[in-house]
């Protein structure tokens with residue numbers, strides 16, 4: 228089959244790779260009908276190379292049709308239409324029972340000391356082949372593959388694989404008071420959904436984003452947008468009676484704009500051989516913290532900062548004094564996708580499409596075009612906000 232493979236920093240290509248097969252009786256294999264490129268894939272493209280191997284198949288936002296089922300699968304049959312959470316969890320361990328599927332004790336990567344296995348997401352998360360491919364093997368399929376109806380278009384369901392529950396968890400973790408003001412950093416696909424969910428739940432939403440098309444998309448949903456300027460914290464305070472937002476969701480991550488020192492550290496890491504680069508990421512401040520600092524500065528005293536953006540360094544300096552003095556609560560983590568799917572399924576199937584699942588994708592292309600799309604999505608050219616690949 229054809230699949231999008233990682234080849235090196237900022238280099239991906241579509242190659243012919245062996246078809247996935249049933250490896251365990253709890254597996255299914257699906258034919259992929261839609262698979263999206265995520266902001267998290269951009270971290271693999273730019274920063275996380277030391278943890279990838281040439282030829283790794285990327286992709287973790289996938290849906291399709293079941294083709295083959297293992298002998299122990301009871302809930303799925305060939306022909307079922309399914310969407311696949313990016314987190315692989317067992318559904319019944321101690322962590323899964325508590326809704327912490329990203330910490331699943333059955334699929335956890337104990338050797339690396341990391342959480343549950345993820346599709347297409349480095350050796351840190353199990354080196355599981357990803358879904359930007361014609362076919363995908365789905366482990367522990369009865370629990371993970373989410374069966375959906377056949378009538379609505381793929382876009383309604385596809386984002387249940389990742390960005391919609393990620394945004395939902397981001398807002399839940401933000402712990403907004405009922406009349407609270409939500410601020411969101413970044414209006415990539417995750418930030419767009421965070422903002423829309425905030426509005427849907429009846430909150431005033433402010434958002435910071437340097438790219439004009441992304442601000443325009445958010446404004447259509449009644450979100451008040453701000454360009455990324457040097458005085459952004461002051462402007463956010465001015466917009467909130469001088470107090471700051473009650474809660475902030477950070478949806479940018481480790482490649483934030485406006486962090487010159489760390490940008491240099493990141494390019495230095497990129498030039499090192501893998502073992503040294505891995506060591507440096509463990510011991511030095513390699514994340515670009517601009518948007519994190521803006522979040523901490525602009526949240527009101529006693530407020531909550533919820534981090535959806537992914538960070539990967541171990542020793543980044545944090546403004547501990549400010550956080551302590553302001554009594555800020557911080558929550559973060561990969562999304563426990565399986566925990567939120569029953570709440571979100573009715574929203575994506577609602578005829579009114581209240582979160583605009585069908586109003587996010589700007590580019591829909593065959594799998595062969597994936598390499599150009601990675602570049603365009605990273606550079607935010609041609610109005611690119613969300614790319615869906617059609618294998």
Ligand SMILES: NC(=O)c1ccc[n+]([C@@H]2O[C@H](COP(=O)([O-])OP(=O)(O)OC[C@H]3O[C@@H](n4cnc5c(N)ncnc54)[C@H](O)[C@@H]3O)[C@@H](O)[C@H]2O)c1
Nearest residue numbers: 266267393413415416417479480483484518536537561562
């Ligand atoms: N926690 C999870 O489970 C989970 C799941 C999906 C994605 N993510 C992460 O969420 C983040 C966003 O992903 P995305 O798919 O929306 O991708 P994205 O990269 O398109 O979105 C990031 C946006 O932030 C903007 N930005 C850059 N610097 C900024 C700054 N200093 N202030 C404000 N905005 C700034 C960019 O212009 C861009 O629009 C990534 O870090 C991704 O890895 C996390």
Ligand SMILES: [Zn+2]
Nearest residue numbers: 265266267389
């Ligand atoms: Zn993702």
Ligand SMILES: [Zn+2]
Nearest residue numbers: 317320323331
């Ligand atoms: Zn589990």
